[in-house]
Amino acid sequence: TTLQSSIGQVTLDSYVMNASGPRCSSAEELHLIGRSNAAAIVTKSCTILPREGNAEPRYRDLELGAIQSMGLPNLGYNAYLDLVPELLEHNKPVVVSISGLSLADNETMVKAFDGSDASLLEVNFSCPNIAGKPQTAYDFEQVENSLTRLCSLTDKPLGIKLAPYFDMSHFDSMAEILNRFPIAFISTINSIGNTLIIDPQTERAVIKPKGGFGGLCGQYVKPIGLANVHAFRQRLRDDIDIVGVGGIYNGTDAFEYALAGASAVQVATSFQQQGEGCFQRINDELAALLEAKGYASIKEVIGQLKAF
Ligand code: RRO
Structure with missing residues (x-):
């Protein structure tokens, strides 16, 4: 059984990589991903200047x-x-995540990495999670304006990381915009923004930044991730690949994302909680499941969700 796949013409030796997020900020962490079974090395989203991040406590299992x-x-x-x-010496693709605090910042960074071997x-x-900065993905005009500027700055396969959408009209509007640009892939979903977990014992939110919203x-x-992958697979041009993200802990989760239309998946929380062994484990579980079901390749499954 082969898990070989591809994103934007870039070949992946397996189906599972890390998501931009946990354990991918430092050189040491990125090399650990490089030595693991992850299909690619994805960096933490970068900004122009180094950042310490928000005040602690800022993460809660x-x-x-x-x-x-x-x-x-x-x-x-x-x-x-x-x-x-x-990082390229690990012989797997290096995916650089860029998250400027303005369009000008994103232009600077896309240009810079266009000149790299990423x-x-x-x-x-x-x-x-940045106070005072709305999520670009929820501002359709800004997405269109940003893509107009960014797509002209690089010949590298360019993808965008989307927020979760919850209305069919939003899938329609966003797909209509994306289909007009030469993007290679989307990654979906990011975390569900601005949720609130309250500890009834302390009578406080469990994290500090933004009044507890995270x-x-x-x-x-x-x-929600499966729905977003499938909704976009039904609406996007065939040459725009979809990277599925959201709640992938095991091979069955990855298989479900393949059915929904994901050409590869990214793992964040499971990686945060279990470490880099998760990539080998999830890939192995997926391969065993495909074999048991009689599939020779993950490509036979991608986008094949059955209708009633
Ligand atoms: O660093 C974060 O707080 C963060 C980012 Br950049 C993101 O894209 N998604 C998220 O859940 N957290």
């Missing part, structure tokens, strides 16, 4: 996932530019 408001802790884009060559660029339009992650969000 929950029964079915996690809530966090990390606030973009990262080394600044110049550090990731410097790291690309040594394999894929993922522009994050959906960080929910991104919900893990098992809670899988049905």
Whole structure:
């Protein structure tokens, strides 16, 4: 059974990589992903300047996932530019996530990484955790304006990380915009932004930033991730690949994302909670499931969700 897949013409040796998010900010963390069974190395979203991120406590594990408001802790884009060559020595694609605090910042960084050997660029339009900065993905005019500017700046396969949508009219509107641009992929979903977990004992929210509002992650969000992948697979051009994200803990979760239309998946909360062994485990569980079901390749499954 082969898990070989591809995103934007870039070949992946397996189906599972890390999501931009946990354990991918420092050089040490990125090399650990490089040495693991992950299909690619995805960097933490970068900004122009290094950031410490939001005040602590800013992360809490929950029964079915996690809530966090990390606030973009990262080394600044110049550090990731410097790291690309040594990360490529792991012989797997390097995906650089870019999350400027303005369109001008994103333009600067897309140009800079266009001049690097990064394999894929993922522009994050959906960080929910910066006070005073709305999520670009929820502002359709801004998405269109940003893509007009960013797509002209690189020949590299460019993707965007989307926020979850919850209305069919939003899937329709966003897909109509995306189909007019030469993007290579979307990654969906980011965490569900601005959720609130309250501890009844302390009578407080469980995290501090933004009055306790943070991104919900893990098992809670899988049905929303599956719906977003499938809704976009039904609406996007065939040459726009979809990377599925949201609540993938095991091979069965990954298989469901393949049925919905994901060409690869990214894992955040499971990686945060279990470490880099999760990539080998989930890939192995997926391969065993495909074999048991009589599939020779993950490609036979992608987008094949059956109708009633
Ligand atoms: O760093 C974060 O707080 C963060 C980001 Br940039 C993002 O895109 N999604 C998220 O849940 N957290």
